[in-house]
Amino acid sequence: MPVESPRPQYRQLADLIRAAIEQGEYPPGSELPAEDQLAGLHGVSRATVNRAVLILRGEGAVRVVRGRGTVVRELPVLRRDGITRQRADLREADAARGAFQAELARLSLTARSEVGVAEQVPPAGIASLLGIEPGAPVVTRQRRMYGNNVPVQLAVSYLPHEIAAGTRLMDADSGPGGIYSRLAELGYAAAAFSESVRIRLPETDEAAFLVLDAEQRVFAIRRIASTAAGRVVEVNDIVLPAHQWELRYEWRSG
Amino acid sequence: MPVESPRPQYRQLADLIRAAIEQGEYPPGSELPAEDQLAGLHGVSRATVNRAVLILRGEGAVRVVRGRGTVVRELPVLRRDGITRQRADLREADAARGAFQAELARLSLTARSEVGVAEQVPPAGIASLLGIEPGAPVVTRQRRMYGNNVPVQLAVSYLPHEIAAGTRLMDADSGPGGIYSRLAELGYAAAAFSESVRIRLPETDEAAFLVLDAEQRVFAIRRIASTAAGRVVEVNDIVLPAHQWELRYEWRSG
């Protein structure tokens, strides 16, 4: 590959491979040729190939398994609806299934999630939001979510101990309509929501579960649910691989 | 720097420099030592320093000018409120200033924006959303926005020619309350909004204006505004440096 343009070789090579993937030359789930071979094929050093692949990894186009090879991403982009997913009517319409399952069903993917419930002392920022003494425990619900058995989402929900302890909010299966329906039954119906969306690099544990390279980005969403009276009843920290999701918000003016 | 942990040196070094920046050792706007010097200081090769800096660039922590040096980012993280910014009462409260100015004023930053209006044939996707014949022109309003004279946002708004042509929607200054107030006056009040948020690499022109490295990410937001009758009256494509912004959505349940 001659140096004909100001665009560096590793970037040109990344463009080439990306195009080849989109053309179907390397279909989803298949492996790219080894870096040595790509180097020979395009007449560059392996270091240059490595750097090109680094770009594609960052975009989420491929995933690398050391010792095995470089695999083309299988899953399509998923869509998360930030507002509709809270609506009680929709929540209860499909009973125990929940918003996440509905999101994946739209794309004919199988959804699966694992829930872990615990009583823990939360980080200081969370305690402050919940209006709780530093050092006091809260109920946490941790969810790990999969689409077609590929990890696609991590979420930790923090609930005030005073509200959640000893209730069905501590069951792994929180029942029809999910935790918002349970909160409503307990007299703490969530009436106001806020979500803040940031982009950052994944923490090591997040990268491990979501099978992310250190260069990939995640959406870090913090959702805060409050009652009509303004009491915060849930803080939910959600982590999504950024290349894997589209966030959607819909509302009516007023 | 000995290889004592499985964490690679370039990553450790990035952590070190990031910490030094946060500690105030390298204040906003100042320059890091040259890569040679950092290499000598930490006992690694320049290639390793370069790779460490690459991480910090990706995070938006520093900005590099070839031939000059590496500069620590000046601006704080900005917050964009996706829903409140459309509310008519707030829009008109501070007259011609607008949501963007308000967002920056909260952080004591000066806001400035340049507007360019044109009649153009839009991309096919936009035409389809607006329900317009392919090849037919629309009115575009392009905005380039700055905070403290640093570029922080790009937006292109597409308006149906039939609605906007010959109206004040084609003035660079769209007047108090902005284009939504003008649309309402014309009988096309926006009643429903949707925003979809994606993360991607910047296009070359976006990277040029926003002064982004090729490895940095942008938020690509597409906002669609419709009337109560369901007619799409505006499509707005917004591009934000991902490291520079926090997106915020707030709503009440219903």
Add this chain to the structure above:
DNA sequence: TCTTATTTGTTCGTATGTATT
């Protein structure tokens, strides 16, 4: 304007480490 020094960008070759098969 031209020249030179500085600083980062890119690429190569080589070597070694580590995970997988």
Add this chain to the structure above:
DNA sequence: GAATACATACGAACAAATAAG
């Protein structure tokens, strides 16, 4: 254990942009 394949690191060289004279 051996072969394969990616990860990391070094040293060196040249290119390109910037700044200073």
